[in-house]
Amino acid sequence: MNILVTGGAGYIGSHVVRQLAEAGHDTVVFDNLSTGSAASVPPGVELIVGDLADTEAVHEVFTRREIRAVMHFAASIVAPESVERPLQYYGNNTRNTLNLLTSCVDFGVSYFIFSSTAAVYGLPAQGTASEETPTLPINPYGTSKLMSEWMLRDTSAANGMKYVALRYFNVAGADPQARIGQRTPNATHLIKVSCQAALGMRESVLIFGTDYPTPDGTGIRDYIHVEDLAASHLAALDYLERGCDSVVLNVGYGQGSSVRDVIGTVKAITGVDFPVIEAPRRQGDPPILIAKAERIRGVLGWQPRYNDLRTIVSDAWRWEQRLLKKDGN
Numbered sequence: 609m610n611i612l613v614t615g616g617a618g619y620i621g622s623h624v625v626r627q628l629a630e631a632g633h634d635t636v637v638f639d640n641l642s643t644g645s646a647a648s649v650p651p652g653v654e655l656i657v658g659d660l661a662d663t664e665a666v667h668e669v670f671t672r673r674e675i676r677a678v679m680h681f682a683a684s685i686v687a688p689e690s691v692e693r694p695l696q697y698y699g700n701n702t703r704n705t706l707n708l709l710t711s712c713v714d715f716g717v718s719y720f721i722f723s724s725t726a727a728v729y730g731l732p733a734q735g736t737a738s739e740e741t742p743t744l745p746i747n748p749y750g751t752s753k754l755m756s757e758w759m760l761r762d763t764s765a766a767n768g769m770k771y772v773a774l775r776y777f778n779v780a781g782a783d784p785q786a787r788i789g790q791r792t793p794n795a796t797h798l799i800k801v802s803c804q805a806a807l808g809m810r811e812s813v814l815i816f817g818t819d820y821p822t823p824d825g826t827g828i829r830d831y832i833h834v835e836d837l838a839a840s841h842l843a844a845l846d847y848l849e850r851g852c853d854s855v856v857l858n859v860g861y862g863q864g865s866s867v868r869d870v871i872g873t874v875k876a877i878t879g880v881d882f883p884v885i886e887a888p889r890r891q892g893d894p895p896i897l898i899a900k901a902e903r904i905r906g907v908l909g910w911q912p913r914y915n916d917l918r919t920i921v922s923d924a925w926r927w928e929q930r931l932l933k934k935d936g937n
Contacts, residue, residue, distance in 0.1 A: 617644030735896025789927030860899025
């Protein structure tokens, strides 16, 4: 099957592309490399450098290839930044999804798998969210993704294209063999930032908010290994190929770790007691966000393999060490 992966040179997209290639799919990556890296694209997979804002470039990809399925990862993803730069997020996340969907309709794409987010839920009661939880995003990031979900839903109803929208929780870790991992410049992901501090690449790690209504006062998130997340996309593709109906699914483990839990785990695994600085809360950050993720197991048959914070941190640490050695910085 010819599959177009937008943002396939990025953190999550590259792990999916690698799994697709290993499964024998013909894959084309379309990425503007603003946060992704050509080095993350597996050998033998075509990389087209382009931007989804360029409708002619997007159209050209579909003209050259008989694309049957699209996996859409290209997006801006930092919730606090979206509060400061809302138009950037509505442009890159919502308008560019519109551009992509337009070409999908024009060229008769059969399947669409969308990289959505738990940020669509906003501040769910008790900090847990199922697929039935009301969608009330509290930042432009979550709103821009929810708008894209609506466009996808309505497009599917109008022309029959089937889709799976996967609402991610907090993605972390790296390929267990350290072949690829997160290369995002100026990354804000807590586990990556903490590993960089352990390597001396950052002076300290900031805790944004220590007065949340949680056991240790810091935010709690549902961390999911990027390999498990990537596998959910292949399971979603298989699901659609079997002729099943469109569906929206959470992707998480259903368990939370606090910021202090994560930092403590990184310190224990690396053996480095790096400085930690407490800072005020950031706009757009909920106190707790944990998945109710039973549905994806039943619908897709997806079973996580790396459901352990120490495993996630260990794989991230191995990758950061290798990346530092490769890049020499």
